[in-house]
Amino acid sequence: MTTTRKRITTPQQIKSLEEANTALAEIGRLEMKLEVIDGKASERIGKIKEKAAEDGEAARNRIKELDSALALYAEYNKLELFRDKKTLALSYGYIGFRLSTKVITKKTTLELLKKLFPGKGVRIKEEIDKDELKSWEDSQLTQIDAAKVEQDTFFYEVNREEVNKDLLKAE
Numbered sequence: 001m002t003t004t005r006k007r008i009t010t011p012q013q014i015k016s017l018e019e020a021n022t023a024l025a026e027i028g029r030l031e032m033k034l035e036v037i038d039g040k041a042s043e044r045i046g047k048i049k050e051k052a053a054e055d056g057e058a059a060r061n062r063i064k065e066l067d068s069a070l071a072l073y074a075e076y077n078k079l080e081l082f083r084d085k086k087t088l089a090l091s092y093g094y095i096g097f098r099l100s101t102k103v104i105t106k107k108t109t110l111e112l113l114k115k116l117f118p119g120k121g122v123r124i125k126e127e128i129d130k131d132e133l134k135s136w137e138d139s140q141l142t143q144i145d146a147a148k149v150e151q152d153t154f155f156y157e158v159n160r161e162e163v164n165k166d167l168l169k170a171e
Contacts (some may be wrong), residue, residue, distance in 0.1 A: 005165040007026045012083060016080050018105055021107050057141045065120045067156070070095060070154075070156055071154040074096075075154065076099070078097070082096065082097060086098065086152075087098075090159075091157060091159070092163055093157050093159040093162075094155075094156065094159075095154075095155075095156050096154075096156075097153065097154055097155070098152070098153050098155055099148075099153075100135075100150070100152075101134050103128075103130040103141070103146055103147075103148055103152050104146065104148075105128050105130070105144075106145040106146065108144075108145045109128055109145050110126065110127075110128055112143065112144035112145060113128065116143055116144060117140075120132070121133055121144075122135070128146075133146060134148065
């Protein structure tokens with residue numbers, strides 16, 4: 001634990017080194033008391049988070065199941081459902097596909113970038129800047145053993161307002 005100097009804004013006056021030493025001792029005791037209080041609080045918070053994770057496990061697993069089922073349904077019926085549009089509005093939300101672009105690289109891409117395009121396409125911590133490479137021409141990406149791959153990525157969005165209306169009706 002590091003200590004820092006603190007500016008005092010209290011009407012209490014310290015008139016001697018002995019009083020200063022006593023004040024420091026009191027502060028130390030109070031800080032230790034706060035550490036115990038904070039430690040107990042952290043322990044309780046940890047237990048609450050653990051219980052919440054346990055209590056919510058079934059719901060999280062069900063969401064994963066439904067997520068997968070929605071994605072499979074949409075993918076299987078993609079040509080029929082998404083022929084003219086990328087998003088389908090339903091009563092309780094939306095399902096659809098979003099076109100996304102990602103750059104695929106090889107182990108050699110970083111060294112080739114540094115050699116062929118010094119100062120470009122590489123982040124300071126020497127990782128490939130795939131965001132920049134998205135804007136590069138395919139011929140440039142080929143030189144550095146990289147390529148762009150476009151894919152439709154499934155998404156869904158819950159319309160909470162409609163879900164809440166149903167919940168209110170059920171009550």
